[in-house]
Amino acid sequence: MSIRNMIAVAAAAAMSLSAGAVLAKTVHVTMHAKETTVKIDNKGTEYPAWTFDGAIPGPVVRVTEGDTVEFTLINDKENTRAHSMDFHAAVVDVLKEFATVNPGESKKFTFVARYPGVFMYHCGAMPMQQHIARGMYGIIIVDPKGGYTKDYPKPDREYVLVQSQYFPNADDDNAMLLNEGWTNALINGKIFHYDPVHDPNATQVLEAKPGERVRIYFVNANINMPVAFHPIAGIWDRVYISGNPKNVLYGVQTYTVAEAEADAFDIVSPADRPTNNAIVDHTMSAAMRGAITVLMNKPDANPKAGKGDNILIR
Numbered sequence: 001m002s003i004r005n006m007i008a009v010a011a012a013a014a015m016s017l018s019a020g021a022v023l024a025k026t027v028h029v030t031m032h033a034k035e036t037t038v039k040i041d042n043k044g045t046e047y048p049a050w051t052f053d054g055a056i057p058g059p060v061v062r063v064t065e066g067d068t069v070e071f072t073l074i075n076d077k078e079n080t081r082a083h084s085m086d087f088h089a090a091v092v093d094v095l096k097e098f099a100t101v102n103p104g105e106s107k108k109f110t111f112v113a114r115y116p117g118v119f120m121y122h123c124g125a126m127p128m129q130q131h132i133a134r135g136m137y138g139i140i141i142v143d144p145k146g147g148y149t150k151d152y153p154k155p156d157r158e159y160v161l162v163q164s165q166y167f168p169n170a171d172d173d174n175a176m177l178l179n180e181g182w183t184n185a186l187i188n189g190k191i192f193h194y195d196p197v198h199d200p201n202a203t204q205v206l207e208a209k210p211g212e213r214v215r216i217y218f219v220n221a222n223i224n225m226p227v228a229f230h231p232i233a234g235i236w237d238r239v240y241i242s243g244n245p246k247n248v249l250y251g252v253q254t255y256t257v258a259e260a261e262a263d264a265f266d267i268v269s270p271a272d273r274p275t276n277n278a279i280v281d282h283t284m285s286a287a288m289r290g291a292i293t294v295l296m297n298k299p300d301a302n303p304k305a306g307k308g309d310n311i312l313i314r
């Protein structure tokens with residue numbers, strides 16, 4: 001081997017080592033289980049929820065592939081129930097890491113985020129359908145350690161949408177099991193959360209500029225219903241199954257998202273004019289009862305919307 005080649009090999013090895021050393025980190029995440037009242041529509045109807053950190057969905061957790069997540073669940077002493085945390089991004093022991101935590105106690109566990117993508121998290125305490133239906137779920141995004149590439153382009157905007165079924169009788173866990181009594185669909189915890197067309201009380205929409213690539217991280221937190229995820233007046237430019245850059249589909253009209261599945265959806269609007277999309281669960285019983293989200297593509301889109309900490313609109 002020539003000296004020049006040896007130097008090149010050594011440099012490549014050093015680069016890959018330093019890249020790994022720099023990227024892999026420990027991320028500390030703490031959440032409180034909170035049994036509290038939340039507003040489940042745009043006019044302020046109250047609901048006795050069970051939550052992570054007091055909101056539906058819980059906080060967005062975002063790490064990079066290879067990171068170690070050190071997670072602490074605190075079950076506030078005011079609570080009446082045991083709760084737990086089940087990260088779908090973790091490969092651990094359901095009986096150990098995901099065990100329940102009693103009111104007034106806390107529990108810490110760690111896992112390595114080995115797979116890139118988007119994953120649901122939820123409480124797994126029994127009856128599990130009730131803990132999820134009452135609001136104990138959220139998303140963890142694991143960005144690929146390789147960063148953006150031609151096959152996984154950097155989006156101009158990102159949004160999180162989490163859909164779930166609304167059971168107004170919060171105490172009837174048997175109805176939840178039988179898929180009876182759900183009256184509405186929630187998007188990020190509210191009926192028609194971002195749809196001023198169907199709800200005059202709605203004040204927020206998703207925003208982007210014409211021609212921008214918008215990536216939507218979608219979680220189906222329904223109890224017993226898949227979601228037929230479709231962008232009206234658009235086509236999914238790409239669908240990344242489980243959000244993994246290796247699992248890519250192109251030009252998809254409607255993609256079925258199973259219960260507890262999360263996927264990433266790219267949409268690119270026409271660049272030459274303002275347009276609107278209605279992002280729906282094309283299952284009509286869900287769409288017409290809350291699962292419609294308006295995406296406005298306009299030149300004066302808020303420059304901060306869909307960026308940084310503004311990817312989940314409360």
Ligand SMILES: [Cu+2]
Nearest residue numbers: 083123125131
């Ligand atoms: Cu719970």
